[in-house]
Amino acid sequence: MNKHEVAHILDEIGTLLSLKGENPFKIRAYQNAARAVENLSEDLQVVVDEERLEEIPGIGKKIALKITALVNTGKLPYFEKLKKSIPPGLLDLLNVPGLGGKKIKALYQKLRIKTKKDLIEACKKGRIARLKGFGQKTQDNILSNIAKIETYGKRVYWWDAEKNAQSILEEIASHKDVSEAEIAGSFRRNLETVGDLDILVSSSHPEKVMEWFVKRPWVEKVLAKGPTKSSVLLKTGLQVDLRVIPKKQFAAALIYFTGSKEHNIRIRTKANILGVTLSEYGLEPLTGARLKKAAQRLTPKVLSTEEAIYKFLGMKFIPPELREDMGEVEAALKKKIPELVEYKDIKGAFHCHTTDSDGHNTLQEMVEAAQKLKWQYIGISDHSKSSFQANGMDEKRLFDQTKRIKKLNGSKKFSTYVFAGLECDILLNGKLDFPDRVLKELDFVIVSVHRSFNLDEKTMTARIIKAIENPYTTMLGHLTGRLLLKRDAYAVNIPKVIDACIANKVIIELNASPMRLDMDWRFWHKASDKGLKCSINPDAHSVAELEYVRAGVNVARKGWLEKKDIFNTLTLAKVLAYLKKR
């Protein structure tokens, strides 16, 4: 059993325990362990074999035993027994806002409610309102919340949210009663998808700002309106929450609402050790305990900026995109926060399509657009013949394109240099779509899986590694094939693929298409430490999509990557030299 499956089961154990009304800390222990496993950058099997599970923070003796059983036998009697004791429909009830483990347990025990359908019926008959601990309002809310999650409650791509975000923020920031405005939440953390936009402003006239906000023309529906917090729904379906905060608490609130929740928990724990407590309102001495030294240093200045708050806690400033409790707090305490890559570091990009396969713009148009972006180079890589669906090129069309590219470079028409490449299909058996004698004529070769997604993990991993071992492979394209919000990653052992790429000097692409962002940011930190190089590739099918590189940079930052880790921050001369040696 692989780590995703193990993490999923641990998480489900936590959920099932919550439906039993178990100790909340025990529930959290399972959820923490699930996260720890999911975020593991090594092969779980290896960690199990070497009996190193308990070295992972959040995994103790008991959970280590359970993980070992799952990895080695694929079974866990404890889990099976737990699952049998709870009707499957109850899990779904947790998705209803307002219902948690305790309430669901009560509904099941007193009214035998097992599914959402049972619940709706009971509400309509007024049976919920009569239950102790529930009431008329709870019953009404359950019904309206069920309707709400079915209509909205979807996540959107970060890229799409951004289209709304920047203009809304600018409009709010320009209001005369607003002194500071920032977007917080998962959007600020550059998460690949976001559920809503959290906007924070500081103002001395909160009511005025709120009145004005809910009447903006882009507001479709006002979900809630209060003196300091309002929620609205945009015409695009995106929910926007606006919070008005007093100026002196703005920085603490910004940290709090930026999250992540796990990051907040971690820094609050650190604050407690110093004898203070951190909340969205700032830092206060811990009550009850003897006033510690650190608490005596608390002054208004400590709260003036995020930097100052982190500094008080003994940490370097943590960029928002790193705030996921994936080692950033420890790094900040050691003052070892990386200098994250920026868009201005990008010198060019690979993996661009043209009308020669399934792109919407011609070779000339793509190069012209790259020149406008001041890129020193662009790598053209259209599809190979097996990708019929994408109008993949046969040998003849490929050579024709290569010839045209050489001619274009020779003409000096554009200041942007063009590399002639290919996005070559990885066939079912791991061989590439063209023989070596064809591939060796190209400047670079990206290898990608475009079909036969349903292999088991072992077969898929071996297939991809075989393609990586081809001497003409330069880069591995969209490693897992995932389409965010649409299609899951296929089964593949990512740590093994990473190791194979390092061993064969193959670069892994960070596919910057906002729908892919693959390989996932969670793997990059450890992989780059081991020596893996990343290329931020737009996978552009039109001139407009060259902009996707920005989305890739955002996620590369989230993966702790620095300029030195990114292939396409190299100058043209260095890239030429690298590809020559290939």
Next chain:
DNA sequence: GCCGTTTTCGGCCCGACTGTTTTCAGTCG
């Protein structure tokens, strides 16, 4: 169930909001 600058027991982030009940439990972010 995990963990240890309060170290093998007794904590575990913190506060707002809601709805119920009349002092608080449950849920949420």
